[in-house]
Amino acid sequence: MTSPIxxxxxxxxxxxxxxxxxxxxxxxxxxGGFAANLTRGLFGALxxxxxxxxxxxxxxxxxxxxxxxxxxxxxxxxxxxHEAEMRPLLNSMYLAGVSTGVTTVSAVLSAYVLSRRHVPLxxxxxxxxxxxxGLPVTMVIVPTFQLFVTxxxxxxxxxxxxxLAASSLPFAIWLMKNFIDAVPEELEESAEIEGASxxxxxxxxxxxxxxxxxxxxxxxxxxxxWGAFLIPLVLNSNPSDTPASIAAxxxxxxxxxxxxxxLAAYSLLFSLPVLVLYLVMARRLSGAFSFGGxxxx
Amino acid sequence: xxxTNANRSRNPERPEVSEPPQTEVHVGFTGVFKLFGSVVxxxxxxxxxxxxxxxxxxxxxxxxxxxxxRMLAGLExxxxxxxxxxxRVVNRVxxxxxxxxxxxxxYALYPHMTVKENLxxxxxxxxxxxxxxxxxxxxxxxxxxxxxxxxxxPAELSGGQRQRVALxxxxxxxxxxxxxxxxxxxxxxxxxxxxxxxxxxxHERLGITTVYVTHDQVEAMTMGTRIALMRDGVxxxxxxxxxxxxxxxxxxxxxxxGSPKMxxxxxxxxxxDGEVAVEWLGTCMALRGKVAATxxxxxxxxxxxxxxxxxxxxxxxxxxESTVRxxxxxxVVEPLGSETLVTVVVDGNRLTTxxxxxxxxxxxxxxELALDPTHLxxxxxxxxxxxxxx
Numbered sequence: 001m002t003s004p005i006x007x008x009x010x011x012x013x014x015x016x017x018x019x020x021x022x023x024x025x026x027x028x029x030x031x032g033g034f035a036a037n038l039t040r041g042l043f044g045a046l047x048x049x050x051x052x053x054x055x056x057x058x059x060x061x062x063x064x065x066x067x068x069x070x071x072x073x074x075x076x077x078x079x080x081x082h083e084a085e086m087r088p089l090l091n092s093m094y095l096a097g098v099s100t101g102v103t104t105v106s107a108v109l110s111a112y113v114l115s116r117r118h119v120p121l122x123x124x125x126x127x128x129x130x131x132x133x134g135l136p137v138t139m140v141i142v143p144t145f146q147l148f149v150t151x152x153x154x155x156x157x158x159x160x161x162x163x164l165a166a167s168s169l170p171f172a173i174w175l176m177k178n179f180i181d182a183v184p185e186e187l188e189e190s191a192e193i194e195g196a197s198x199x200x201x202x203x204x205x206x207x208x209x210x211x212x213x214x215x216x217x218x219x220x221x222x223x224x225x226w227g228a229f230l231i232p233l234v235l236n237s238n239p240s241d242t243p244a245s246i247a248a249x250x251x252x253x254x255x256x257x258x259x260x261x262x263l264a265a266y267s268l269l270f271s272l273p274v275l276v277l278y279l280v281m282a283r284r285l286s287g288a289f290s291f292g293g294x295x296x297x
Numbered sequence: 298x299x300x301t302n303a304n305r306s307r308n309p310e311r312p313e314v315s316e317p318p319q320t321e322v323h324v325g326f327t328g329v330f331k332l333f334g335s336v337v338x339x340x341x342x343x344x345x346x347x348x349x350x351x352x353x354x355x356x357x358x359x360x361x362x363x364x365x366x367r368m369l370a371g372l373e374x375x376x377x378x379x380x381x382x383x384x385r386v387v388n389r390v391x392x393x394x395x396x397x398x399x400x401x402x403x404y405a406l407y408p409h410m411t412v413k414e415n416l417x418x419x420x421x422x423x424x425x426x427x428x429x430x431x432x433x434x435x436x437x438x439x440x441x442x443x444x445x446x447x448x449x450x451p452a453e454l455s456g457g458q459r460q461r462v463a464l465x466x467x468x469x470x471x472x473x474x475x476x477x478x479x480x481x482x483x484x485x486x487x488x489x490x491x492x493x494x495x496x497x498x499x500h501e502r503l504g505i506t507t508v509y510v511t512h513d514q515v516e517a518m519t520m521g522t523r524i525a526l527m528r529d530g531v532x533x534x535x536x537x538x539x540x541x542x543x544x545x546x547x548x549x550x551x552x553x554x555g556s557p558k559m560x561x562x563x564x565x566x567x568x569x570d571g572e573v574a575v576e577w578l579g580t581c582m583a584l585r586g587k588v589a590a591t592x593x594x595x596x597x598x599x600x601x602x603x604x605x606x607x608x609x610x611x612x613x614x615x616x617x618e619s620t621v622r623x624x625x626x627x628x629v630v631e632p633l634g635s636e637t638l639v640t641v642v643v644d645g646n647r648l649t650t651x652x653x654x655x656x657x658x659x660x661x662x663x664x665e666l667a668l669d670p671t672h673l674x675x676x677x678x679x680x681x682x683x684x685x686x687x
Contacts, residue, residue: 186405189372194419194470195393204418208409 054264063261076261085266087240088247091157093273095232095243096225098161103172103221106165108214111176112206116188126177133170141234148235155238163235164228168221175220179213180206215281223274244270322381323348323506324369324474329378331364331530338364340530342378349504351497353521355511356553361530362510366476369508370399382474395474398467402479404459406451412438412462413447416469437465440499457488464499475500475507481516493519514554518542526550548601548681551674557606557638557649563678564602566592575675577602579644582621582670588685592675595684603674606638609650611658615667623648623666630660641666 049067057063058077060070079085114122144163145154153159183206191201207214229245236242248270251263324346331339339361346352354362367373368380371392379386387395407415413434420430438444441461451459460480467475480496481489497520500507511517517524518538525535526549534546545551551559564577573589574581584592592600610619625643637652641664650666658664675684 184403184405186401186403187407189370189392190399190401190405190466191407191418191422193370193372193392193397193399194422194466196418196422200422205407 054267057260057264058268060261060264063264065260073261076265079259079262080266080269085247088242088244089269091241092226092243092245092270094157095161095164095228096222098158099164099168099225100218100222102162102165103168104214104218106169107172107176107217107221108180108207108210109202111173111180112202114173115177115180116185126174129170129173133174135170137167137230141230145234153235155236155241157236157241160232160235160241161225164225164231165221167231168224172217172221175217176210176213179210179216183209219277219281222277226274321348322346323350323383324508325379325381326365326369327379327381329365329368329375329380331361331368331373332376338530339368339375342532344525344532344535346506346508348506351500351507351509351520351522352525353509353511353517353523354525354527355514355517356527356533357512359529360527362512362527363478364530365527366399366478366508366510369474370397370476371395396470396472397474397476398470398472399476400463400467400478400480402482404451404463404483406459406462406466408451411448411450412443412454415451415462416447416465419466419470433469437469440468441465456484457492460484460488460492464496468499468503472505475505477507477509479511480509482511482513489516496520514556518554524554526553528553544683544685545674546683548603548676548683551603551676551683555605559603559605559674560609560646560648561601561603561676562646562648564600564675566596566598566600575600575602575673577673578623578646578648580621580623582668582673584673584675585671588673588675591684595677597677597679599678600684601676601678601681603676604648604668604672606649607651608668608672609648610667611639611650611652611656612665612667614653614656616669618669618671619667621668621670623668624663625666627658627660627662627664630658639664 053067056067056070059072059074060068061073061075062071063076113119114126119125148154148159148163151159187205187209188201191205196204227245228243232241232243233246244266248263248266251259251266322345326342326344329339329342330337342361342365354365356362364373368375369382371387371390375388379388381387382395382397407418410418416434416437417430420433434447435444438447441464443458443461443465446454446458446462451462454462460483463480467477477496481492484492493516496509500520509516509520521538523535523537524541526533526541528549534541534550536544536546541550541554545554545559548561552561562578564575567574567576567581569581569583572583572585573593574583575592583589609623610616612619612622623641623643625641625648627639628642628647629638629640631638631640632654634654636654637656637658639650639652639656639658641648641650643666648666652658673685676682677684
């Protein structure tokens with residue numbers, strides 16, 4: 001039998017203990033902090049090592065699988081700045097660009113409808129989308145290949161990019177829907193009463209207010225398309241259409257010595273666009289609007 | 298109440314009696330129901346709003362007043378019944394074709410647009426000429442005194458400024474009907490009083506039919522040409538503020554309007570020297586006039602009798618008509634400056650009374666109270682209906 005008073009004192013005691021813990025543990029924090037920093041350092045090193053290897057090997061004339069003090073050279077970069085190596089980067093740009101455009105536009109439109117309009121079986125549909133976004137592409141690649149054969153879409157960058165777009169669409173819709181859900185519905189109702197059409201509401205209210213979300217969606221889709229390996233490998237056998245993600249493997253031929261230096265240089269080049277995108281978006285996102293001032297308070 | 302008087306003078310045609318002048322019906326609800334699933338939000342609403350009227354819908358949270366407003370705005374469709382604006386049934390007219398303007402409780406300003414863009418949004422959406430948009434924005438900004446804020450974003454405005462911009466966005470349209478959903482509830486007390494007066498002035502100047510939703514009875518009393526009191530989706534009474542106060546149609550209205558609340562104590566029907574009387578608070582008091590006849594006709598033995606605190610007077614301060622005397626000990630004294638609220642226990646019932654400011658009455662004193670039986674409100678205990686007004 002516990003009275004409310006007993007409860008109160010119990011919770012007070014717990015609160016006290018919690019405070020005590022904080023107070024008592026503080027001097028020992030340096031010990032715990034050291035362990036924490038060490039763990040963080042180890043994990044950091046784990047992630048940094050390949051990057052460091054890439055950076056050092058790309059300027060090393062004797063690059064190998066190991067990390068060492070480089071014998072400085074620019075030859076690795078010189079070797080990859082040829083049409084044969086640049087073309088795949090353009091192809092990747094095309095694949096990622098088209099799929100990002102298609103996915104983002106479709107995701108915004110469908111997410112808006114799913115968020116705001118009465119759609120029959122909406123929940124079922126949303127669960128289906130969530131399920132689809134978790135589906136590994138390896139599972140559908142064989143039937144997709146057959147589909148492409150039937151429709152004569154093989155070896156076409158355009159159709160490949162459309163399939164890439166389709167494969168990232170479920171996640172993009174899910175992501176976008178959450179951003180659109182966050183826009184207060186009253187803004188839309190107000191615009192509606194003021195005589196704005198659905199398109200105008202979408203263009204003037206929803207899209208400007210979800211720019212950060214659209215940015216995130218676009219980046220996620222772009223990275224997905226930029227790094228796509230299996231899809232273009234299966235659907236595109238035309239050598240002139242090879243994207244950079246596959247081209248990088250040419251430096252690791254089974255028949256000759258792997259060109260580690262060039263591989264590293266190429267990989268660095270390959271990761272640049274993603275890096276730039278992150279930087280640009282990080283700046284845009286920090287300057288993004290909140291809904292401040294639109295509603296009370 | 299000062300505001301009430303000001304209100305009266307601003308609108309000289311305002312009826313002092315419950316029968317308002319017959320003017321054109323502007324907005325009409327006929328047999329309107331609104332159901333959300335099995336929940337009835339609005340039940341059988343019949344209400345005519347006259348042109349140029351400032352109708353306040355008041356009631357506690359969840360009484361259906363906002364739903365009614367949203368139906369009028371076109372954001373919800375009534376489940377049954379018809380809504381008319383002018384001569385047009387608007388049930389199936391989309392909200393943008395109703396020529397109404399709605400001020401949201403949350404203001405709903407577009408956060409990514411400047412004040413100027415917020416004001417111009419609707420006109421741009423309706424493809425009005427640019428020169429006219431510019432002129433109207435200036436005009437409305439001047440009316441609402443927000444000219445120097447035109448290039449700011451909503452986040453950079455204070456609560457009162459946002460409120461003005463929200464109002465301006467509604468005004469710029471020159472709507473047929475102005476709808477406001479608790480527009481002042483997010484402002485602090487001082488600002489609320491100020492904006493209340495401003496809204497009233499604005500309505501007087503523009504004469505636009507206004508439907509105003511609030512849960513605040515002071516707002517309702519001071520601003521409304523008429524007040525529609527709702528409870529649980531059912532309209533309780535529609536009347537001018539004075540009428541609503543003086544002649545509440547039922548117990549609920551009697552209890553809702555007025556602060557402090559009307560004293561409500563049960564009594565018994567009896568007769569005194571052949572006259573109809575109630576036995577109340579340990580005394581018998583004869584009822585006079587119409588109420589006597591209705592109470593007699595009604596025939597109920599048990600009644601609920603109500604009396605406004607200001608009608609229960611301190612005997613030394615009472616007018617000569619207050620013939621009935623009551624005695625009891627003072628339980629609570631609440632000085633308000635201009636008056637003192639005194640709770641007196643009479644016959645086991647706590648009664649709130651208004652005493653003059655310097656009565657010198659203290660807790661525990663035995664005081665004598667006086668009342669005029671013509672001020673009594675009599676209600677049927679089962680239905681709650683007022684027997685005074687039948």
